[in-house]
Amino acid sequence: MIYLVRHAKAGDRDSWTGHDRLRPLTPAGHLQAVALLDVLDDARFARIVSSPYVRCLETVVPLAGRHYLPIQPHDALAEGAALDEVIKLVDECAPTGAVLCSHGDVIPDLIGHLAATTAVELVEPLRCAKGSTWVLDTDTSGAVTAATYRPAP
Numbered sequence: 001m002i003y004l005v006r007h008a009k010a011g012d013r014d015s016w017t018g019h020d021r022l023r024p025l026t027p028a029g030h031l032q033a034v035a036l037l038d039v040l041d042d043a044r045f046a047r048i049v050s051s052p053y054v055r056c057l058e059t060v061v062p063l064a065g066r067h068y069l070p071i072q073p074h075d076a077l078a079e080g081a082a083l084d085e086v087i088k089l090v091d092e093c094a095p096t097g098a099v100l101c102s103h104g105d106v107i108p109d110l111i112g113h114l115a116a117t118t119a120v121e122l123v124e125p126l127r128c129a130k131g132s133t134w135v136l137d138t139d140t141s142g143a144v145t146a147a148t149y150r151p152a153p
Helices: 027-039 054-067 083-093 106-117
Strands: 002-006 047-050 071-073 098-102 133-138 144-150
Touching (some): 047 054, 054 098, 106 144
Parallel strands (some): 002 098, 047 098
């Protein structure tokens, strides 16, 4: 399975004075990141891959600590990433399972693409709240067969 996590709550983009890639989680976002441990308690995966943006990296730090896995930054998950790069990364990670942490533009694009081009049927409106997770079921070939939304903690 692929667990597609949107970063937890981050500081306000408009009031942040530094480069947006450096915008961190808020205290509430850090609590969400820790609560993600419960959301993904039953998850099995071999990799944690994240957008290189600080808010995404911080979101998966507790998960990486619990599972003794490194966080692998990857530009395919960065804000504004090309859909074909995200698809390629999902295909690469599908055989062993992974947590992928990304943004509110990348995740809906991928889920929408899967719904339009595969057997994936969305049984609810496409949502992507901060700290939420999309669980992508895959078959033995690595093809995505279902997508289920888990609300943010």
